[in-house]
Amino acid sequence: GQQVMQIPQYQHVQEGEDFTTYCNSSTTLSNIQWYKQRPGGHPVFLIQLVKSGEVKKQKRLTFQFGEAKKNSSLHITATQTTDVGTYFCAGRAPGAGSYQLTFGKGTKLSVIP
Amino acid sequence: GAVVSQHPSRVICKSGTSVKIECRSLDFQATTMFWYRQFPKQSLMLMATSNEGSKATYEQGVEKDKFLINHASLTLSTLTVTSAHPEDSSFYICSASGGSYEQYFGPGTRLTVT
Numbered sequence: 051g052q053q054v055m056q057i058p059q060y061q062h063v064q065e066g067e068d069f070t071t072y073c074n075s076s077t078t079l080s081n082i083q084w085y086k087q088r089p090g091g092h093p094v095f096l097i098q099l100v101k102s103g104e105v106k107k108q109k110r111l112t113f114q115f116g117e118a119k120k121n122s123s124l125h126i127t128a129t130q131t132t133d134v135g136t137y138f139c140a141g142r143a144p145g146a147g148s149y150q151l152t153f154g155k156g157t158k159l160s161v162i163p
Numbered sequence: 164g165a166v167v168s169q170h171p172s173r174v175i176c177k178s179g180t181s182v183k184i185e186c187r188s189l190d191f192q193a194t195t196m197f198w199y200r201q202f203p204k205q206s207l208m209l210m211a212t213s214n215e216g217s218k219a220t221y222e223q224g225v226e227k228d229k230f231l232i233n234h235a236s237l238t239l240s241t242l243t244v245t246s247a248h249p250e251d252s253s254f255y256i257c258s259a260s261g262g263s264y265e266q267y268f269g270p271g272t273r274l275t276v277t
Contacts, residue, residue: 081264092256092268093207138206150197151266155206 052077054141056154064162069126071157073139080144082115082122083151088135096124129161165191167259169269176247176276184242184272186257192237193259197266198230201254213240247276 053076063069073082081100085093097106099115099122106113112125122141126133136158140151166189176182186196195214199207213219213234221227229251231243240259244251252275258266 083264083266085268092270093258094268095265098264140207150209150212152209153207158204 052141052143052152054139054152054154056139056157058157059155060158060160062160062162063129065131066128069129069133069159071124071137071139071159073122073124073141073154075120075141075152077143078119079141080119081142082119083140083142084113084122084124085138085140085153086135087138087156091135093138126159129159131161131163134159134161165189165259165261165265165267167193167257167267167269169257169272171272172270173273174275176274178248178276179246181243181245182247182274184244184255184257184274186240186242186259186269188238188259188261188267191259191261191267193240194237194262195260196234196240197258197260198232198240198242199256199258201256201271203254207256210242244274247274249276252276 055074057072083098084096087093097113102119103117104115110127114123136156138156139154168187170185198210201207209222210225211219211221211232213232215234215237219232234240254271256271258268260266
């Protein structure tokens with residue numbers, strides 16, 4: 051079955067440093083979504099990428115979808131303490147029904163003030 | 164934004180008893196609801212997908228008779244853990260989709276089976 055791998059599992063950064071998490075799928079995806087889960091909270095949708103090579107920005111967050119639509123990355127510039135949480139990528143296989151997603155294991159980000 | 168609620172937020176039950184968890188979409192109609200399980204420091208594992216008015220589709224390895232899912236209306240889905248055992252202790256999260264690509268997650272239910 052489809053597998054979505056995410057690295058690193060943990061990342062500790064000083065406030066102001068940049069942060070990147072990478073997501074790789076074993077199969078080509080129709081789209082990929084990113085979610086953020088704060089400690090003790092539930093996942094919150096951040097963005098969806100659909101097109102090959104797509105790049106989207108949300109303030110300090112930059113999301114990329116690979117040309118082959120098998121990998122993606124999330125980059126945060128100049129991290130802040132509010133960025134703390136676990137970032138999950140979730141991919142949807144072509145033809146998957148009901149908007150079904152396969153989640154990566156997540157990258158837990160800690161920001162040291 | 165779309166709001167999804169879950170009830171209860173925490174439940175402790177004895178081994179052998181059944182527990183029902185409710186998932187409600189408060190301000191939109193959820194044509195599809197998903198049930199996930201999340202172990203500590205782990206990712207979300209999809210258990211089943213349910214569409215309103217039809218039987219749920221279970222992921223491989225998830226026991227249909229143990230995790231009963233009912234999606235009786237466009238705003239309510241329930242997950243019943245039957246004859247719960249300590250290994251069923253986990254964080255159960257539902258999500259709902261109203262036809263767009265976004266999934267809106269509930270706050271989760273922490274189940275502890277003693």
